[in-house]
Amino acid sequence: MKTVVITGASSGIGLETARLLARLGYNVLGIGRSEANCNKAKELILSENTNAKVEYFLADLMQQREVNRVSEKINAYLNERCNGELHALINNAGCVRSWYMTTYEGYEQQFALNHLAGFLLTYKLLPALKKAQGRVIMTGSDSHKGIKVHWNDVMLRHRYNPLTAYKQSKLCNLLFAKGLNDRFALDGIRAYVVDPGLVNTDIGNKDTGFLVNLIWKIRKKHGVSPDVPAKTYAYLCEVKDVPDGLYFYLCKEKNYSNEVTKENADRLFELSERLCDIQYGKVGMT
Amino acid sequence: MNVMITGAAGGLGRAMANECASRGYNLFLTDINEDGLTCLKQGLERQFGVTVTTMACDLTNTESVDKMLDVIDKHGIRFDMLLNVAGMDYEGEFMGHEREKLVKIVLLNNAATLRITHAIIKRRRPGKKFTIVFVSSLASMFPMPLKATYAASKRFLLDFATSLRQELKRQDVNVLTLCPGGMVTTPGAINGIKAQGFWGDATTNPLEGVVRNTIDRALSGKRLYVPGMLNRILSFLGKIIPSTWVAKVIYWRWKEVSHNGSAS
DSSP, X not given: OOEEEEESTTSHHHHXXXXXXXXXXXXXXXXXXXXXXXXXXXXXXXXXXXTOEEEEEEOOTTSHHHHHHHHHHHHXXXXXXXXXXXXXXXXXOOOOOSSOOBOTXXXXXXXXXXXXXXXXXXXXXXXXXXXXXXXXXXXXXXXGTTOOOOGGGTTOOSSOOHHHHHHHHHHHXXXXXXXXXXXXXXXXXXXXXXXXXXXXXXXXXXXXXXXXXXXXXXXXXXXXOTHHHHHXXXXXXXXXXXXXXXXXXXXXXXXXXXXXXXXXXXXXXXXXXXXXXXXXXXXXXX | OEEXXXXXXXXHHHHHHHHHHHTXXXXXXXXXXHHHHHHHHHHHHHHHOOOEEEEEOOTTOHHHHHHXXXXXXXXXXXXXXXXXXXXXXXOSOGGGSOHHHHHHHHIIIIIIHHHHHHHHHHXXXXXXXXXXXXXXXXXXXXXXXXXXXXXXXXXXXXXXXXXXXHHHXXXXXXXXXXXXXXXXXXXXXXXXXXXXXXXXXXHOOOHHHHHHHHHHHHHTTXXXXXOXXXXXXXXXXXXXXXXXXXXXXXXXXXXXXXXXXXXX
């Protein structure tokens, strides 16, 4: 049985992907923030198939100590019941913030959750991913286009704008995936980014202000149901011949921004390692 | 430049710390939340490579403050700036709260702020300019039913700071009072802003801009900073409209907002 970890798995795209992968026979380990939503999600998946293997873990992943805590629990679970193997990690949890807000480390919250949380969690689960030659899949967005990383002010303290912060964090998802492939493709690990398209979820209505709320309420009505993008995640988990592409929409490769270069990917990797106080190069070297 | 920030682990304190660290200042951070200080120290050092010293302290407790001052003196730390951020509030009717909870607002916002201000002015770097910032509030401009204790405690800071500024003017000290409107510093603050609808967004000051301007203005010798045009107009109206009227209007509005907030 294959095991998959999905973040943000208690609602929206993460929940639909968890449902689909559970139906396909995966052992699903979901991470969510709200205990009530996680319990509901687990019940829903079990109601569709009483034999489904599904477990939920609680964590607020924008806080690094929460990532550290939950990854220890998941590693213990994997070692105990899954032969220490993880076949896929789906870094899906994301947020929108109307205003500049920081985590306990003082990091801007969209950058912290949409990029750094996945960066740190992937590092923590890398030994298990290596063992299973696993895949790392990020939830990206076409909004990563038309922006550069603000290297001199990556937390956007100088001109914070919700959309700029969101776009930049989604560009970081692609840069991170490229950085992972450049470093670990030879170990059998492959990283991908899914463009879910416009999806009817609550991302813009959680902890946002009046304006972002209003815009998203109108905009999401035109979105597809989250079970549409879920198929692309399942495809990337299942497909036998590892596809070469980086960015996928409706199970097909798609073009991505010219900003996704090796130089930028390396630069982001180095910055993120510093901000998480980790070194990917040293994974497994104890 | 050595800067002491109180209440550093909260939303506004973290933003202040980020701003100062980005300018290359060395920081001494205190807060009652020790875990929060540890996380923030890590984040600041990783981002900016500045020296950050932290010490958890309950500013309302004399012994706790004395202990911290001992450490400061032992290491011979001397300061160029003090940012008084630590503060608290419990919203709602005065009689709707437990007695000691309300007293705690004044103990922290006022008594503790005086305690630390006195102690740190005594430990200013000799022969150098010294800067103090008091975080008051737009609430200091009006009597505010349902935030009665908080608003009055912030008025105390505003008046105190103005007087202290005069006393210390000749000693190369500047005192600035920051009177912001709502700022999104905690997840809870978002719900409060949401409940106010359009006006919530309109009176909300962007945190990152407020902290940058605060430090700039404090260093250039300004007395008062009310961020945002709308808030400046409101604070002006607070001066010309009779306070009983203001109290009436505010009571009305907050009643409605807290009703909306609890209904949504």
